[in-house]
Amino acid sequence: MADIVRSVKGTRDFYPDEMAVRRWMFDIIRDVSTRFGYQEFDGPCLEFIDLYAAKSGEELVKEQAFVFSSPGDDMLTLRPELTPTLARMVAQRQYEIPMPLRWWSIGPFWRYENPQRGRTREFFQWNIDLVGTEAVAADAEIVAVAASFLKETGLSSDQVQIFVNNRRLMDDALSTINIAKELRHDVFKVVDKLDKLSEKEWRAYALEIGLTEGQVDGLLNLVNDQDLFMKSDELVEFFELIKIFGVEDYVTYSPKVIRGLDYYTGTVFEAFELGGASRAILGGGRYDNLVSDVGGNRLPGVGFAMGDVVIELVLRDAGVIPEKLGHKPQVLVTVFDETMLPESLKIAEEIRMAGYRAAVYPEADKLGKQFKYADKLDISVAVILGPDELNENLVAVKNLKTRDQVTIGRSELIKQIEKFLPSLP
RNA sequence: GUGCCUGUAGCUCAAUGGUUAGAGCGCCUCACUGUGGAUGAGGAGGUUGAGGGUUCGACCCCCUUCAGGCACCCCA
Numbered sequence: 001m002a003d004i005v006r007s008v009k010g011t012r013d014f015y016p017d018e019m020a021v022r023r024w025m026f027d028i029i030r031d032v033s034t035r036f037g038y039q040e041f042d043g044p045c046l047e048f049i050d051l052y053a054a055k056s057g058e059e060l061v062k063e064q065a066f067v068f069s070s071p072g073d074d075m076l077t078l079r080p081e082l083t084p085t086l087a088r089m090v091a092q093r094q095y096e097i098p099m100p101l102r103w104w105s106i107g108p109f110w111r112y113e114n115p116q117r118g119r120t121r122e123f124f125q126w127n128i129d130l131v132g133t134e135a136v137a138a139d140a141e142i143v144a145v146a147a148s149f150l151k152e153t154g155l156s157s158d159q160v161q162i163f164v165n166n167r168r169l170m171d172d173a174l175s176t177i178n179i180a181k182e183l184r185h186d187v188f189k190v191v192d193k194l195d196k197l198s199e200k201e202w203r204a205y206a207l208e209i210g211l212t213e214g215q216v217d218g219l220l221n222l223v224n225d226q227d228l229f230m231k232s233d234e235l236v237e238f239f240e241l242i243k244i245f246g247v248e249d250y251v252t253y254s255p256k257v258i259r260g261l262d263y264y265t266g267t268v269f270e271a272f273e274l275g276g277a278s279r280a281i282l283g284g285g286r287y288d289n290l291v292s293d294v295g296g297n298r299l300p301g302v303g304f305a306m307g308d309v310v311i312e313l314v315l316r317d318a319g320v321i322p323e324k325l326g327h328k329p330q331v332l333v334t335v336f337d338e339t340m341l342p343e344s345l346k347i348a349e350e351i352r353m354a355g356y357r358a359a360v361y362p363e364a365d366k367l368g369k370q371f372k373y374a375d376k377l378d379i380s381v382a383v384i385l386g387p388d389e390l391n392e393n394l395v396a397v398k399n400l401k402t403r404d405q406v407t408i409g410r411s412e413l414i415k416q417i418e419k420f421l422p423s424l425p
Numbered sequence: 426g427u428g429c430c431u432g433u434a435g436c437u438c439a440a441u442g443g444u445u446a447g448a449g450c451g452c453c454u455c456a457c458u459g460u461g462g463a464u465g466a467g468g469a470g471g472u473u474g475a476g477g478g479u480u481c482g483a484c485c486c487c488c489u490u491c492a493g494g495c496a497c498c499c500c501a
Contacts, residue, residue, distance in 0.1 A: 006492080114427095115494090116494075117496095280500080334460090336459075368460060371460055376461090384460075386459060396459090
């Protein structure tokens with residue numbers, strides 16, 4: 001055992017049970033994305049480091065990306081996020097792609113961080129973007145997609161909420177309490193920290209970046225004003241539209257949501273598990289310059305990203321992951337002895353043609369062992385074909401759940417299996 | 426990058442510094458050569474993460490190192 005080469009730190013093995021959960025989540029993501037008219041796309045997992053130098057947060061590339069030189073001495077990186085790739089792909093065909101474009105993607109990403117609960121070094125991320133429009137309806141649609149996903153997984157609006165704010169509104173509001181423009185970037189960071197620090201620590205942090213006591217008080221009033229959104233025509237319209245999308249239960253205004261990243265310009269939002277850990281399930285917002293950094297013309301858009309690790313924890317905690325996932329065989333065809341193997345194979349093929357998942361025990365062995373095997377795989381039906389049955393053109397079918405066994409004519413086989421398999425999972 | 430905690434059988438864990446490191450579960454065999462979950466009997470499986478030190482004696486104490494977990498940082 002000690003000789004088995006271990007897996008790379010921060011990566012995960014997906015055994016069939018875990019893979020089934022991942023498949024289930026990804027299927028919901030695909031269903032929701034495509035239902036809203038989004039097209040799937042993907043880029044390479046390897047990119048030149050230059051792609052990220054311009055745009056992403058400094059720390060993301062310098063300290064959190066897997067960077068290495070290729071045998072040809074190119075500086076490459078395993079993609080830590082999708083947006084720069086999306087920006088490049090859009091810029092390359094900026095005047096060919098019909099705008100606005102609706103694209104979505106799910107794939108692996110890598111960040112060199114210390115793994116802990118809810119965070120790995122290799123993870124999957126769902127990205128979805130609506131690019132080429134500044135319409136508020138686009139913002140509402142993207143949030144509606146996020147809400148629809150959460151709803152579809154079985155999470156209730158008591159368990160999860162999407163909090164929405166607007167950077168422009170916050171900018172105006174900060175002006176009313178006389179916070180200088182140069183401080184905005186830092187102030188956004190301060191607001192972002194609000195729920196992560198104690199009030200005392202938070203106040204100290206706010207003062208440290210250069211705010212006065214009066215400004216800190218003003219800021220506190222601001223971020224506790226649940227009606228602040230009424231001062232923003234954009235947000236008023238946004239929430240009207242959210243009602244029409246039918247997801248208003250899942251969406252709330254919050255002046256505390258601001259997002260750390262610099263490139264957001266308008267609507268910003270984050271989904272949180274309520275009551276549980278306060279880590280964001282997904283986050284996104286409106287940006288004005290998707291492609292200008294990679295050499296395109298100004299192109300506004302709105303989108304969000306969701307990692308698979310946190311959402312899976314939330315889904316697990318909420319107990320909404322279905323019990324029986326995956327595609328184990330439904331029927332095991334036993335092999336009585338070596339001479340019977342061809343007949344068993346024939347029967348299995350017959351069952352498959354009828355649309356059931358059937359596996360043949362691959363060799364002749366004690367029936368008890370074969371049953372035990374079926375048991376461990378949670379297979380519900382076994383087919384037994386011995387010399388007695390073969391001589392009279394019969395076959396025995398056993399319901400492993402109820403222990404009922406019947407011997408019937410070969411032509412009745414499928415009908416009997418149907419009786420024993422109540423519903424297709 | 427920083428801090429804290431933990432490494433003993435496949436898994437979950439025991440074992441005052443003192444014989445040959447144990448248990449439950451799991452695994453294999455048999456009771457049961459045409460029938461599984463139960464029961465009983467037997468069996469396999471360990472360089473106690475690795476290296477060094479202290480000691481008459483180390484799973485236990487000390488140092489180093491590796492790995493894992495958690496938290497900070499940052500973010501999905």
